[in-house]
Amino acid sequence: MQSFASEVGPSGPVCVVGGETRWGLGGESSAGTRTVRAPSGVESFDPSEMTVAVWAGTRLEELAAALMESRQEVALTGPSGSTVGGSLAVGWNSTRSLRVGAARDALLQAECVGAGGMVFKAGGPTVKNVSGYELCRLLVGSLGTLGLIGRVILRTRPLPERSLWLSGNLSPVEVSRFCYRPSSILWDGSSTHVCLEGYGTDVDAEATVLRDHGMLEIAGPPDLPPNRDRWTGVLPEGAILDVPLGVVHLGASVNPPDVDPGVRAIGERMKSNFDPDGRLNPGRDPYLVPA
Amino acid sequence: MAHDVPAGTGDLYLDLVEAIGEDRVTAGGGARHLYSRDSSIIEGGHSGPVCFPDSTSQVSACVRVALAHGRDFVPRGAGTGLSGGAVPCNDPVVIATTRMNRILEVDQERRIAWVEPGVVNLDLTRHLVGTGLHFAPDPSSQQACTIGGNLANNSGGPHCLAYGVTSAHVAAIEVVLPDASVVTLGAEVGDGVGYDLRGAFVGGEGTLGIATRIAVRLTPDPPVVRTLLLDFGSIVDAAETVTGIIAAGIVPAALEMMDQKVIVAVEQFVNAGYPLEAAAVLIVELDGLPGGVEREVEIVETVAAQNSVGEVRVAADDAERDLIWKGRKNAFGAIAHIKPGYYLHDTVVPRTRLAEVVAKVNEAVERHDLIVMNVFHAGDGNLHPLLVFDPREPGTMERVHAAGEEIVRISLEAGGVLSGEHGIGLEKRGFMPLLYSPDDLAAQGSLRAAFDPLGHANPFKVLPTGASCGDVMGLAEVPEGVWV
Numbered sequence: 001m002q003s004f005a006s007e008v009g010p011s012g013p014v015c016v017v018g019g020e021t022r023w024g025l026g027g028e029s030s031a032g033t034r035t036v037r038a039p040s041g042v043e044s045f046d047p048s049e050m051t052v053a054v055w056a057g058t059r060l061e062e063l064a065a066a067l068m069e070s071r072q073e074v075a076l077t078g079p080s081g082s083t084v085g086g087s088l089a090v091g092w093n094s095t096r097s098l099r100v101g102a103a104r105d106a107l108l109q110a111e112c113v114g115a116g117g118m119v120f121k122a123g124g125p126t127v128k129n130v131s132g133y134e135l136c137r138l139l140v141g142s143l144g145t146l147g148l149i150g151r152v153i154l155r156t157r158p159l160p161e162r163s164l165w166l167s168g169n170l171s172p173v174e175v176s177r178f179c180y181r182p183s184s185i186l187w188d189g190s191s192t193h194v195c196l197e198g199y200g201t202d203v204d205a206e207a208t209v210l211r212d213h214g215m216l217e218i219a220g221p222p223d224l225p226p227n228r229d230r231w232t233g234v235l236p237e238g239a240i241l242d243v244p245l246g247v248v249h250l251g252a253s254v255n256p257p258d259v260d261p262g263v264r265a266i267g268e269r270m271k272s273n274f275d276p277d278g279r280l281n282p283g284r285d286p287y288l289v290p291a
Numbered sequence: 292m293a294h295d296v297p298a299g300t301g302d303l304y305l306d307l308v309e310a311i312g313e314d315r316v317t318a319g320g321g322a323r324h325l326y327s328r329d330s331s332i333i334e335g336g337h338s339g340p341v342c343f344p345d346s347t348s349q350v351s352a353c354v355r356v357a358l359a360h361g362r363d364f365v366p367r368g369a370g371t372g373l374s375g376g377a378v379p380c381n382d383p384v385v386i387a388t389t390r391m392n393r394i395l396e397v398d399q400e401r402r403i404a405w406v407e408p409g410v411v412n413l414d415l416t417r418h419l420v421g422t423g424l425h426f427a428p429d430p431s432s433q434q435a436c437t438i439g440g441n442l443a444n445n446s447g448g449p450h451c452l453a454y455g456v457t458s459a460h461v462a463a464i465e466v467v468l469p470d471a472s473v474v475t476l477g478a479e480v481g482d483g484v485g486y487d488l489r490g491a492f493v494g495g496e497g498t499l500g501i502a503t504r505i506a507v508r509l510t511p512d513p514p515v516v517r518t519l520l521l522d523f524g525s526i527v528d529a530a531e532t533v534t535g536i537i538a539a540g541i542v543p544a545a546l547e548m549m550d551q552k553v554i555v556a557v558e559q560f561v562n563a564g565y566p567l568e569a570a571a572v573l574i575v576e577l578d579g580l581p582g583g584v585e586r587e588v589e590i591v592e593t594v595a596a597q598n599s600v601g602e603v604r605v606a607a608d609d610a611e612r613d614l615i616w617k618g619r620k621n622a623f624g625a626i627a628h629i630k631p632g633y634y635l636h637d638t639v640v641p642r643t644r645l646a647e648v649v650a651k652v653n654e655a656v657e658r659h660d661l662i663v664m665n666v667f668h669a670g671d672g673n674l675h676p677l678l679v680f681d682p683r684e685p686g687t688m689e690r691v692h693a694a695g696e697e698i699v700r701i702s703l704e705a706g707g708v709l710s711g712e713h714g715i716g717l718e719k720r721g722f723m724p725l726l727y728s729p730d731d732l733a734a735q736g737s738l739r740a741a742f743d744p745l746g747h748a749n750p751f752k753v754l755p756t757g758a759s760c761g762d763v764m765g766l767a768e769v770p771e772g773v774w775v
Binding site: 047 | 400444445447451455456458459468472473474475476478479480481482483484485486487488490491493494495511513514534537538540541542579580581582583586639640641642643668671672673706707708709710711712713714715719723726727728730731732733734735737738739740741742744753754
């Protein structure tokens with residue numbers, strides 16, 4: 001961490017680069033900003049503890065491959081090439097969130113470089129912890145504006161024995177009635193796509209019920225359009241709703257919703273308390289991300 | 292209502308009465324004494340007027356009046372907290388949310404319920420019977436604790452092993468901020484816009500504002516539940532079984548351990564048929580779809596057999612399951628008669644180091660000539676060593692303090708943390724520098740100050756400060772009815 005902290009230094013605008021897969025999210029980085037990269041590599045994986053210590057610059061694919069050896073996974077998500085740090089900075093949840101949980105619940109501990117160039121630690125290494133304030137949850141989705149994440153400890157989960165996608169004309173509500181806890185429910189306005197995961201016999205039994213109601217097995221989830229919006233009850237043409245998350249994936253980019261000035265004021269104080277000179281990822285604003 | 296208005300609170304009291312009504316404020320000595328404590332061993336708190344608002348606007352009015360008088364305020368739920376988070380320091384206005392106990396809306400289709408903060412945890416689950424849904428966080432105090440209190444402490448409970456702690460079950464919160472304004476944090480839909488202030492607020496121990504309406508996520512009831520009671524000849528074997536179960540890729544719904552002293556005390560209390568000769572028992576609950584549950588029962592039995600398990604009892608029906616859980620959840624009621632005082636600790640260690648840490652903790656406590664009993668959430672490494680003693684014996688409390696500090700140090704040396712579910716409150720704020728550097732603590736202070744720049748919301752709690760909270764930190768006998 002110390003060498004990453006030295007690279008960040010105590011002054012001057014600096015932005016951290018991950019996989020650049022969602023680079024423009026929350027606004028373009030200000031001109032003249034120095035770039036840094038967090039270290040990469042899986043530091044230690046303890047399958048019997050279900051935790052992994054990993055550097056933020058590690059690509060999600062590399063982490064997934066390491067965890068796969070013990071048939072485990074993490075809740076982080078992102079396009080191919082995304083890094084652990086980038087995925088946490090964006091904070092979006094997996095479309096399989098019903099099984100893997102929320103990204104912000106996966107981050108147990110984060111070591112960051114703060115605006116003053118010092119290293120600070122949020123959270124702790126154990127799977128349960130209420131020792132002080134929930135800095136980890138605050139960091140997830142903050143686009144690197146409060147601290148630059150260097151090294152993290154993540155909660156892992158067992159991979160399912162079987163994973164199966166089906167699609168058909170049942171409504172999402174009907175699918176929820178027929179299935180106990182599907183991993184994912186996506187809806188395109190006419191068809192519902194559902195992911196069943198777990199032990200083979202259970203997946204087969206629920207799949208049989210869905211097939212009896214006209215659903216058909218598909219190879220995987222539908223391609224999701226690149227932009228996102230919060231579900232407001234109307235699905236635009238070509239869009240796909242992640243039902244449990246209430247997130248709409250759509251082609252056109254949309255404006256972020258208006259934020260209550262009182263909520264925004266807390267966010268502004270937060271930024272100013274953590275980074276009084278505005279040197280961390282200048283140009284980026286988490287309030288410009290629509291959902 | 293008769294009022295015994297103490298000196299110094301006169302105008303404050305009258306302003307509070309004017310703001311929310313005479314029947315909702317009390318400044319009598321009896322009430323102020325009652326509200327000077329929570330369920331922790333911490334005594335010496337001093338309460339100012341105690342308010343019982345019944346709406347968001349009344350909560351806001353209480354905060355506004357407190358600020359106008361330059362007073363601090365302390366939110367309070369049912370007072371079941373175990374770290375002194377609700378103990379008032381220096382005569383603050385105490386704002387109790389117990390009258391705000393309405394379940395406002397249940398949306399079964401979207402699996403969201405809006406509740407007021409004073410709703411008792413178990414009342415929500417009872418309200419949901421028949422819907423196929425429940426509220427997953429189940430702290431052992433669930434028959435008394437409120438959802439507002441759960442939110443303030445990010446509470447756990449046996450079933451948070453598989454389902455996650457309170458934060459994972461809160462979608463949105465209406466909050467009266469420390470400046471008396473009202474905002475909603477989080478949302479029922481979407482991954483969130485801007486900073487996750489909802490996530491930051493949960494677990495804030497009443498120092499970031501007061502939740503007045505809460506949107507909680509509801510969890511579908513599992514189709515099949517199997518509850519196993521396993522007995523072992525040593526704590527090491529039980530602990531190795533815990534490690535083995537997790538290593539086999541199973542996350543049980545619950546995985547609890549009780550040692551022999553607890554087993555004996557509990558069995559006398561509930562007659563659940565716990566094995567009195569066992570050095571330790573594990574309660575393992577597996578739930579979900581039938582195929583997976585049966586597979587996992589087999590795996591748990593295999594792992595237990597590899598660790599010299601004695602009897603494996605699988606609850607035959609709901610009644611037997613309830614009896615097994617009744618013993619676990621009422622463990623502290625059962626223990627109360629052993630000695631008049633007890634102090635319940637709460638630390639977390641890596642679950643692979645449970646056996647080693649429990650042995651060290653037992654050795655340390657016994658070296659201080661105190662009785663220690665263990666009943667805890669083994670599956671997530673959340674220890675609850677319980678020190679039992681008679682505070683009237685001279686020198687006892689000094690030994691209790693010394694043993695408590697050793698428990699914390701042993702846990703941290705094993706790679707653990709200060710608290711898994713009871714929070715920091717007043718109890719452990721002095722230990723925070725053992726886990727966090729000054730820079731770590733400064734970052735936590737930045738979060739707090741973003742919500743409460745003036746520092747009037749439940750001050751003295753969580754973060755160590757130079758300021759003292761009156762003359763608290765004396766240890767008292769634990770009040771009746773404490774849970775872990």
